[in-house]
Amino acid sequence: MNDVIKGKVFVLGDDIDTDQIIPAEHLVYSLEKEDEKRYYGRYSLxxxxxDQSGLPQGGIPFTPQDKFESEFTVIVAGKNFGCGSSREHAPFSLQVAGAKAVIASSYARIFYRNAVDGGFVIPYESFDDIRAEFSTYDEVEISKELNTVTNLTTGKTFPLRSLGDVADIIEAGGIFEYARKSGMIS
Amino acid sequence: MTLTEKILARAAKRASVNPGENVWVDVDILLTHDVCGPPTIGIFKKQFGQDAKVWDKDKVVIIPDHYIFTADKYANRNIDILRDFAKEQDLPHYYDVGTDRYKGVCHAAMPEEGFTRPGQVLFGTDSHTCTAGAFGQFATGIGNTDAAFILGTGKLWVKVPPTMKFIFEGEIPPYIMAKDLILQIIGDIGVDGATYRAMEFAGDGVMNMDMEGRMTLTNMVIEGGGKNGVIEPDQTTLDYVNARTTAPFEPLFNDPDAVYHSVRVYDSAKLEPMVAKPHSPDNKATVREVQKTALDRAYIGSCTGGKLSDFVAAAQIINGNELRIPTYIVPATTLIKEQLKTETIDGRTLWDIFEQAGCHMGEASCAACLGGPSDTFGRLNGAEVCISTTNRNFPGRMGSKQSAVYLASPYTVAASAVQGTIADPRDYLPVTV
Incomplete structure (x- = not known):
């Protein structure tokens, strides 16, 4: 896999639940058909x-109203990201919008598992709450090899927790790819 | 080992497991519904082939419940996908919309149909799958990809959670309901206070509850971030389950030397009627602290707050009173809807009591608990303030981002409907307590 994820950052608060990531009224679209699936990108976040969308200033939509893709590649958030429902449509919507990674100080369990097993976005954990060090639109770079994130706008670098047990599943691209590689399924 | 550890050890064919270990377990039941079923089926076919068969058709349960009574063409298309799959795979446990088999909310229907069996492992594509832990089952929510993996293999990996124990000592006061207990706990530990952990409920305050009360506790462990909620099975549990299934199961119990992550003890007599204020289930206050807060609507329904006992409680307060705000009644299942028409208070059915008080009566489904399509019954489409027996009040949960939701017990919601502002049930219950 590429060693680096680079792009603009979108900053959010604590306890971003799955209803905020993809509101329930939009869960009707197919996740397979291209003409429907793109709506998950439009309505992501x-x-x-x-006032909480795109901190610190707020009022910034993740995906502009008339678009299906976001210009943001990395999301930085506080604690308990992805709490609430088990809808896999949540990490899926972030991927469809174009996000590659989330950095949060902690995750809700099911979101974390869905992000990994479905191979949608990489859920990195920061050691501390580093939101104050990032402003929405800053350019950032994540090094997968060093487990760090650098704010290229300010030049500051922060360590991220190792992905640990799930690194192999992320590397494989999801639980099916991992199970095939390890001979569990054919 | 704890009850949760013992269930996972047996399902992993291991003598013992430790919290934090990843183990592969055999799955007893997989549950899905109309929102997550279609994408699960899509992944299953993509990964295992268009002609693939599910691993065990007697272990797959499909209960459409989320977007049922809507004109939304995509939502209705999703029901068609479930129907076609059930037919193609010859699934015996599919509960089709528009037929006598239609049930309503899956978590309330699962016990009715005998799928919540002590000692077994249940995974479901819905976060409130944890409800079934009330029966001493290991039950937790998963995503579509994991569910598709189970459909093909009958297995899934899980990290063994450590258990937090919550003990309620002594008799629960008559104005307190299970919802007050769980709102108190979530307020105490926070919405991520049990992340990656099991939450076990115990003590005579819990064990004296009927199964519906216990389900209200385990239903909301996900609102504390918990992986599963669990209550040791007892005679109440076995009587309930054995009356509804002949399928074999073997209950498990905590070992005397089980090790817990933590133990919290509550004095039941000191419990207060509680609310969760907007916009988080851990934003706790006593009802007394927020009484007379202005409201636009009351809502009684969902897997956690639309069971028969929830409506009996609400009817005790609503009976003979006029309501000052629009009040919505949504039975969780079709069976509960029937029971509303046979269960009586002072010789009047619950249905009549609600209808004559001017309540809006809905059909069994998830309805406005999670907002849903814009034509959903009871949905908050503007800046309304609602008091609700449901389980989540994150921003926009019941519809519009401008709306605000207070979570409370059926007693408190009913008292508030009568008063028109947030009200303490002690001021409205017919008997002196």
Whole structure:
């Protein structure tokens, strides 16, 4: 896999639940058909209250209203990211919008598992709450090899927790790819 | 080992397991519904082939419940996908919309149909699958990819959770309901206070509850971040399950030397009617602290707050009173809807009590608990403030981002419907308590 994830950062608060990531009214679209699936990109993070969307200034939509893709590649958030429902549509919507990784100080269990097993976005954990060091639109770079994130706008680098047990599943691209590689399924 | 550890050890064919270990377990039941079923089926076919068969058709349960009574063409298309799959795979446990078999909310229907069996492992594509832990089952929510993996293999990996124990000592006061207990706990530990952990409920305050009360506790462990909720099975559990299934199961119990992550003890007599204020289930307050807060609507329904005992409680307060705000009644299942028409208080059915008080009566489904398509019954489409017996109040959960939701017990919601502002059930219960 590529050693680096580089792009613009989108900053959020604590306890971003799956209804904020993809509101329930949009869960009707097919996740396979291209003409429907793109709506998950359009409505990704559309449930976040406006003043909390794109911190610190707020009022920034993750995906512009008339678009299906976001210009943001990395999301930085606080604790308990992805809490609430088990909908896999949540990490899926972030991927469809174009996000590659989330950095949060902690995750809700099911979101974390879905992100990994479905191979949608890489869920990195920061050691501390590093949100104050990032402003939405800053350019950032994640080094997968060093487990660090650098804010290229400010030049500061922060360590990330090792992916640990799940690194092999992420490397494989998801639980099916991992199970095939390890001979568990054919 | 704890009850949760023992279930996972047996399902992993191991003598013992330790918290933090990853183990592969055999799955007894896989549950899915109309929102996550279609994408699960899509992944299953992509990964195992268009002609692949599920690993064990008697272990797959499909209960459409989320977006049922809507004109949304995509939602209705998703029901068609479930119907076609059930037919193609010859699945015996599919509960089709528009037929006598239709049930309503899956977590309330699972016990009715005898799928919540003590000692077994249940995975479901819905976070409130944890409800079934009330029966001493290991039950937790998963995503579509994991569910598709189970459909093909009958197995899944899980990390063994350490167990947090919550003990309620002494008799629960008559104005307190299970919802007050769980809102108190979530307020105490926070919405991530049990992340990666099991939450076990115990003590005579819990064991004296009927199964519906116990289900209200385990239903909301996910609101504390918990992986599963669990209650040791007892005679109440066995009587309930044995009346609804002849399938074999073997209950498991905590070992006397089980090691817990933590133990919290509550004095039941000191419990207060609670609410979770907008916009988080851990934003706790006593009802007394927020009483007379202005409201636009009351809502009684969902897997956690739309069971028969929830409506009996609400009817005790609503009976003979006028309501000052629009009040919505949504039975969780079709069976509960029937029971509303036969269960009586003072010679009147619950249905009549609600209808004559002017309540809006809905059909069994998830309805407005999670917002849903814009034509969903009871959905908050504007800046309304609602008090609800449901389980989540994150921003926009019941519809509009401008709406606000207070979570409370059926007693408190009913008292608030009568008063028109947030009200303490002690001021409205017909008997002096």
């Amino acid at each position: 559309s449930g976040v209250p406006d």
